Amino acid sequence: MASTTSAGSDTTPGRRRHTPRLTKRDKTVLFVMVAIPTLIELVLIWLPTLASVALSFTRWDGIKLNDIKPAGIQNYNYVVNTYTPFWPAVQHNVEWLLALAIIATPFGLLLAVLLDQQIKGSRIYQSIFFTPVMLSLALVGIIWRLIYDRDYGLLNGVLGTAGHSNATDWLGDSKINIWAAIVAASWKHAGYVMILYLAGLKGIDPSLKEAASLDGASAWQSFWRVVFPSMRPINIVIVVITLIEALRAFDIVWVINKGQNGLELLSALIVRNLIGEGQDIGVGSAIAVVLMIVSLVPIVWYLSRVFRKGADL
Amino acid sequence: MSTLSIERADDPMAPTASDHSSGRRRRPRYGTHLFLIVMAVIWLIPLLWGFYTALRPQQSTIKHGYLSFAGPFNFKNFTDAWSQGGFATSFKNSAIITIPSVLLTLILASMVAFAVSRFNWKFNVTLLILFTAGNLLPPQILAAPLFQLFKHTPLPLSVSDSGDLLNTYFGVIAANTAFQLGFCTFVLSNYMKALPTDLTEAALVDGASAWRQYAQIIMPLCRPALAALGTLEVIWVYNDYFWALLLVSRGDRLPITTAINNLQGQFVSNDNLIAAGAIITVIPTLIVYLVLQRQFIAGLTLGASKG
Amino acid sequence: MAPQESAPSPLGSESGLSRRTVLKGLGVSAAGVAAAPLLAACTGSSNKTSSGSSSGSKTTTVGSNYSDAAPKTAFAGVISAFQSKSGDTAKVNTVAHNDFQNNITNYLNGSPDDVFTWFSGFRMKFYAEKGVVAPLDEVWTKISPNFPDSIAQASTAADGKKYLVPWVTYPWAVFYKKGLFAEKGYQVPTTWDAYIALAKQMKKDGLIPIAFAESDGWPAMGTFDYLNMRINGYQFHVDLMAHKQSWNSDQVKKVFDTWKESMPYHQAGALGRKWQDAADAIGSKKAGMYVIGSDQIAAQLTGAAAADLDFFPFPAIDPANGQDAVEAPIDGFMMSKKGAGNQAAIDLLSYLGTGAAQMTYLGSNKADVATAKDANTTGYTDLQKKATQFIGAAKQVSQFLDRDSLPTFASNVMIPALQKFIQNGTFDTSGVEAQAKQLFANP
DSSP states (O other), X not given: OGGGGGOGGGTOGGGGSOOOOOOHHHHHXXXXXXXXXXXXXXXXXXXXXXXXXXXXXXXXXXXXXXXXXXXXXXXXXXXXXXXXXXXXXXXXXXXXXXXXXXXXXXXXXXXXXXXXSOOTTHHHXXXXXXGGGGSOHHHHHHHHHHHHOTTTOHHHHHHTOTTSTTOOOTTTOTTTHHHHHHHXXXXXXXXXXXXXXXXXXXXXXXXXXXXXXXXXXXXXXXXXXXXXXXXXXXXXHHHHHHHHHHHHOOHHHHHHHSSOTXXXXXXXXXXXXXXXXXXXXXXXXXXXXXXXXXXXXXXXXXXHHHSSTTOOO | OHHHHXXXXXXXXXXXXXXXXXXXXXXXXXHHHXXXXXXXXXXXXXXXHHHHHHHSXXXXXXXXXXXXXXXXXXXXXXXXXXXXXXXXXXXHHHHHHHHHHHHHHHHHHHHHHHHHHHSOOTTHHHHHHXXXXXXXXOGGGGHHHHHHHHHTSBOOTTTOTTSBSTTSHHHHHHHHHHHHHHHHHHHHHHHHHTSOHHHHHHHHHTTOOHHHIIIIIIHHHTHHHHHHHHHHHHHXXXXXXXXXXXXXXXXXXXXXXXXXXXXXXXXXXXXXXXXXXXXXHHHHHHHHHHHHHHHHHHHHHHTTTOO | OOOOTTSOOTTOGGGOOOHHHHXXXXXXXXXXXXXHHHHHHHSOTTGGGXXXXXXXXXXXXXXXXXXXXXXXXXXXXXXXXXXHHHOOEEEEEEOOHHHHHHTHHHHHHSOOOSEEEEESSHHHHHHHHTTOEEOOHHHHHHHGXXXXXXXXXHTBOTTSOBOOEEEEEOOEEEEEEHHHHHHHTOOOOXXXXXXXXXXXXXXXXXXXXXXXXXXXXXXXXXXXXXXHHHHHOHXXXXXXXXXXXXXXXXXXXXXXXXXXXXXXXXXXXXXXXOHHHHHHHHHTTSEEEEEEEHHHHHHHOOHHHHHTEEEEOOOBSSTTTTTOEEEOOEEEEEEEGGGTTOHHHHHHHHHHTSHHHHHHHHHHOTTSEEOOTTOOGGGOOHHHHHHHHHHHTOSEEEOXXXXXXXXXXXXXXXHHHHHHHHHXXXXXXHHHHHHHHHHHHOO
């Protein structure tokens, strides 16, 4: 994907040729072609995003527009110092990120490397690992409930504790349920990473791989010294996907218990404050702004790489 | 490298050149196979377990325990879940939301992509950044203002019985379209940029209008990318949970992915029915997966920027 | 991304596009995109029967949270009775029970139905004050003879107007199976000490003494309400709900200390369990007692298990307060601002405020009791008779924590705080007080 960004135009001679000027009509047409989608993007994405920033400095129950009252940084103060679920949510987002980054993503890479070898049945393996990627995270949450259920789930059934009072409550015990949710999310994430890395590995000149291994370097070394670095564009994409997935995580925990009791995540807290019965737009927006600022770090980093002039990803 | 990588990306599952060139080291890898088989089995368990549970009547599982192999097995849970869960309505809603969203997204994205990739324009990087960044934002960030915006967008009662964009398919379509637009624009502009400039320049010399270049030259060339993106977007929009959750409060207007969660409330303590409902919901995606696997994966790898 | 320098900008300054032409172009294209067939396909299905506020309307819509099978069927019976009686059409929009409550603000704020299921208490007053629901004085002129003063009072908001048509009510209490108590020779406890002693005995007998489920966040509020009313009295409870008393007080600490004392007898793993599963534990005699509403447990248990179900009042702790207060939430119907003036909606609400309508509902749903005086209760089960008498004899009636207090507070503060308490045995009184301060300060 991103590899296409370097764009054929660099090498095509077209830019030096004289191109006929566009007619006035063409300009109008092109303008409209750009203007409509841009307007949609601005009005439905960026305007609300900015409005969230504005609302985070107000108190509002979300019912009547003229009830909006300025509140300064009161909401931020409340969120950071008083609102008890906030810091657990931050911690859970970090845990989610670390688990994806340290376990799920490398696991996807491992699968890709194994399957990139000429191995019998590679396609079947790939299809199996890839299946969860097709499923919605909401559905992933529901399917995994059947595994995790304390009294009826497969896991406790296999462990022989189902129905006993000492059975582990995988989704109800707030010390472990975040990890149960992360395992379910990883089930999907690893397949996603695998397919992207497979594409990356196919894109590498086979002679490069061979040269490295003929060099006497062990396969392990040749992979990390030669193959992995040459997948830089994919690596960047994977880093961004992992970060964004961890920040966006929502559906699974919402399906399990609406993001409470150990499953607090920033996204879920926002929604609890925005559309729950306890609607508190100012507080919800303040958390949204926190999440936005955190999200902008990887977004800006990524975009600056992709769109840097003449950057060769 | 650009064009090449797109072609390769079309099917990363296809054998690589190395498969043919280095056949000399073909020793069996038992360890690798063992590992992969174990992992593959683990990977399949959740879906198979759901399917197995769904095949058994609740009485039988309560009597023998969920982890047992006693019969009977039948499809009663599926028919029950279908009729009690209102699946027919939810599937219809999903189709009404998904199809226009995907078409609109592709049309709008291809227009921007065409303009910014085929013509030099000082804001095109800015525009692409605007679109791509918008796609990467967590959707919860814009939820509250978007809800208010839709609430205050009046529609005639003949179009929306609520008099505004809430609780309408339009609202969900608009949100999905806007949110997916960034990704498709990004991918398509890269794809179009990689098409030789000569193509359109020749047409320009011949006096073809910008619209004709778009509709008759570039778009047909983008067919593989559009097919790949289309497949991907169908799955993504079908799988979307959040927008309908935010914008629709009527049970009979919810698409299946959002409605499935209601089943949990409705079928409490009947995991067999919940499993059947979940499997029914999976079926359309599995069909798409089996039939259009290539396109789907191509779409993913074409524009891996999607979070 | 090298620019194709020679290609002129489509937006160059020489383009001379006026704002007007651009807008025109936009309008045309936008219309083209939203082509007519799409438009037809995308509208809601019921636009023909749109609710509008024209008086003399023959159609209305009802938003219902009766999503479980039994109440859903029972309510459908009520609606069809209304339709055949009045000739009006009432379309029911059913949303999963918990989701309906969760979404209520957006629902009322967005595009609500004319009539919707809701509750009395602060939860009703709050929306009345916000002006998103319509007063029902016209309806009440017809139905007021049907209701006792206490119920009428519970339907009145701060402005003195009535906003609720009471429907059914039900008691929270300690539910148990008569058969189990008889078999084991257990006596119904009336004091806290007896209650704990009984729990101890049940544990010895291999039972789960007190069934418990808190996955949804609200069921444990019932136990809190009772403990607070028994220990600190009804008035303190009411004041605490309105945040006229501090959460960081010795009284509240005492509630949680007492609760903690009984925690070893509660069903373990409550945080992952739905109340339905806890009710089933009573039904299957795995558990001995359960603090829950009859609306919940009596609807969940069926057949013989239901016939054997009984309840006793939550035990007395401080003799000064005895067992005076009863938690008995009133469910009812309200009218959205949008529905105001719709004659069919008014007729429907007037019908719902009659004993006849309520008994149609209770004919197949035996978990609740009617609020109307004129209800013909001969068909009641023993449990329903007992419930009616129990509520009628109460000295004070509370609704429920999430109906008696600020919605934001109940849902965003109390649920996590109670779950934390169940998890590790500490209730963060100062944290809850700090949050309450902010939320109640500036509603």
